[in-house]
Amino acid sequence: MTDESCCEHYRKQEEEQRQYDSPMLWIGIYIAAASLVCSVAMAGDVIHGIHRKKLWFPCKFFTVNAASLTVLAVATKLPVDLTTRMQEDVIDTKLISTVFLITIMGNFLTSFSSMDSNAILVNIVALGILVITIAVNECIQIVTGRFGMAVGAIAPACRWFTSISFTRRKLRNDNHHKEFTLVETYWIQRWVEWKKRPLPLRVRHLKCKKVIEDVNIFGMNLCIGIQIGIVITSKFIQLISINITLPLFSCFYYCKRLKEKLIFDSSASTDRGSSEQGISSPELDLNDYVLLLEGEAKLPNRILKNMCLQMNKEIRKGQNQQPKNLKELLSKSRSNFKGVADFDISQVSNCWTRPVVTLTTIAIALPNIENHRVDGLISSVSEGLSYANLVEESFSSKGDDVLNMKRAAHVAWRSIELYRKWLEKDLRKLPLKGISVEETLQTLLDVAEKAAIEFLKDVTGGPKVLATNSMCRITQTMLKDYGGNEDAHKDGSLFEQLSIMIADILGACLSNLPHVIIRKCYCNAIEEREKSVKHATRLLGETEEILEILGRHQLPCLSGDRAAYIDEWRTVMMQKETPSILSSPENETILSSPENKNAASSSSELHIDVDE
Known part of the structure; x- marks a missing residue:
């Protein structure tokens, strides 16, 4: 081949490559826009969590659903693409996209808590397909040949820090190691139910039924084992994290108690009489009204107070909008x-x-x-x-x-x-x-x-x-x-x-x-x-x-949900003798007496039972 023909051949290859690379600018803008949407949504969750004093950063704007998974698929387009040549800038971009995906998954976690079982299953399967696809494609590329990251890492890091601050109290218990290695029944309850549930198969052959049932039991046992392994691993990581950060927490709470003591001593020196008057009555333990799962640590008082403050804020909003x-x-x-x-x-x-x-x-x-x-x-x-x-x-x-x-x-x-x-x-x-x-x-x-x-x-x-x-x-x-x-x-x-x-x-x-x-x-x-x-x-x-x-x-005397229907009211009120109760403090005092207590409970109270 002559030199002129070689030059012509290279010119044609460069021209073809420029044609192939011409859409890359728009593809890059497309990916950058999707990544920006994800980053803004994650930033919104961070701002919302800080504003509401919810340090576990609930997913309000960036949740697992069909729309977010579609945007995520666009944002991670490059790691999925196997046809792009592995140049240095492309490798860096794919690495950033992979880290971005991991960051997003960390932000997605709390959104599963607000879903029912079917939604959790569907969204985990959809997210798993995307993650597995990216992982497999990148493994293939490794064998054959760094803004929506710093913001995205805030919420997972704060969730980790908040979680260990909640559960650090378990270390004071002598049996804390047992608690951290115990797998509560609710972690595997659904798998056990599926294991016991008969398969809806109409197979007449006895051996085929036996094989299918054995395969189903094996699969359920495998899933239960994997779930137990994940729970134990998570608790072990949590225990290590608590032990690592324990000196930091000890130093923080020591400084806090020292500050409170100095404030108390200064106030007591100025007015000793006011200290006796300032002794407040024992506060109501709000933990008695919190439903906890088996083995779950009690919520800190500051979290309960924040929840009460939010409720009081909503009540005040309602009071300002009274009809x-x-x-x-x-x-x-x-x-x-x-x-x-x-x-x-x-x-x-x-x-x-x-x-x-x-x-x-x-x-x-x-x-x-x-x-x-x-x-x-x-x-x-x-x-x-x-x-x-x-x-x-x-x-x-x-x-x-x-x-x-x-x-x-x-x-x-x-x-x-x-x-x-x-x-x-x-x-x-x-x-x-x-x-x-x-x-x-x-x-x-x-x-x-x-x-x-x-x-x-x-x-x-x-x-x-x-x-x-x-x-x-x-x-x-x-x-x-x-x-x-x-x-x-x-x-x-x-x-x-x-x-x-x-x-x-x-x-x-x-x-x-x-x-x-x-x-x-x-x-x-x-x-x-x-x-x-x-x-x-x-x-x-x-x-x-x-x-x-x-x-x-x-x-009128209406039991259960009858008081919610006008027809029930009319039926009782149109009778000649309508037993009723006057809801006044004076009448409540009379009804509270022992001789009238039974009569009041039978004919003079408004009974409404809420069946859930």
């Missing part, structure tokens, strides 16, 4: 919530929100009522419905008819609240001025009956039909009750009576709020538990004064 209009409305409610039984003479199944919406609609439609009174009622009912919905959501199942009635109330209320319209009819423009209250109610009844006929023809008009049926029944009841009442012929008087009736229904419904709060605190879904408890504490702050108002009212 003022609703409190004013509930102050009009009667002591026995009589309006619960009076709004409708029929025995048709109902929910809390539907009669409230219907009664509010009638009150808005009354002529000669000042706008500020109408606006105030709408604001009060709007605040009350938000809490009534919580009650119904907490005690209603998905297949319950209450859901259909709730949907009907929601459809009607949305139009009333925003546009002062009831099912597309302007309530303030109906031809009601200058006529009596009885004629007003009759007009509303006629409008509801016509609307019901129209909505029956519409396939999607189910909720609207329920709303019109409620309007028909309630207006018929009011025509019967107020037809001969002279005071009721005044619009203002009827408006006030409707407001009291609405207050009775909302008050009876909201008397279930303590049980709603308890249910939220006992949320079983681990991925929703923290959010649910936070919502419960804020709800407690918001409804603190409302519960004080309702605590002075009479409650």
Whole structure:
């Protein structure tokens, strides 16, 4: 081959290589963007953990899910690629990507604690496939031929330091070595359950069944052994870490106690009398309220205090957002919530929100009522419905008819609240001025009956039909009750009576709020538990004064979850003799006496059992 042909051949190779390398810039930008997203998310978790004083840095922004695993696959594209030539800069980049993957896995760990078993299994399998792929590819490359790292290392290092600070107390126990080598049953409980579970295979051949069962038992035993090995290794590493850092902790706590002693001595020298007054009463041991796993160390007091501070913060937020209009409305409610039984003479199944919406609609439609009174009622009912919905959501199942009635109330209320319209009819423009209250109610009844006929023809008009049926029944009841009442012929008087009736229904419904709060605190879904408890504490702050108002009212004797349903209230209240209890301090004192204790527990208490 001549020199000219050789030069031409090399030029062609260089040109082809430049063409192959031309997309590398965009691929690098693509990988850098994905890495930046991961780094920002990890930094967000670090900032959130420091801000909330949660030194275990819970995964709030960077959790294991389909999106994060996809971004991670993009960020680790180079270690997966086997076709790229192993030049020096490429080797460095692949090494950095590998370290980046390890760092990310360290940040992922705590996100598994907020998942159920199925989600944990799926995400571990997906993450394992990615990790195994990268490990295998890099091993192949080794046989055949360094910003989203410093930030990512903060959270794992702090978790390690926090973990050993929690468990260092075990070294004071004589049997600490045994505790660190003990494998608690909950680590292998699921594997043992799977081992005992029969395989869903329809194999008739006896020998095949035996082989499959033996293979299954062997596989489960292998997994149990691996799990035990991982737990023991982790505990051994933890024990070594505690022994290494023990001098540091000892020095830190010695300095802390010395500082506290100096402060105490200086304060005692200035005022010895104040020291005696400053002795505080024994604090409540909050560890008694913490559910711990077998062999788990007690939480430090500072962690418990931080948790209490967070809860108190949420309660204060709720106290600053208390529904003022609703409190004013509930102050009009009667002591026995009589309006619960009076709004409708029929025995048709109902929910809390539907009669409230219907009664509010009638009150808005009354002529000669000042706008500020109408606006105030709408604001009060709007605040009350938000809490009534919580009650119904907490005690209603998905297949319950209450859901259909709730949907009907929601459809009607949305139009009333925003546009002062009831099912597309302007309530303030109906031809009601200058006529009596009885004629007003009759007009509303006629409008509801016509609307019901129209909505029956519409396939999607189910909720609207329920709303019109409620309007028909309630207006018929009011025509019967107020037809001969002279005071009721005044619009203002009827408006006030409707407001009291609405207050009775909302008050009876909201008397279930303590049980709603308890249910939220006992949320079983681990991925929703923290959010649910936070919502419960804020709800407690918001409804603190409302519960004080309702605590002075009479409650019917309803056991279990019956108090959460308006139909149960109406059944009891419509009876001739309705046993009830007045929730006042005076009555509680009377019921606490020995001779009345048994009677109170049988017929005069509000029994609501929360079944979890």
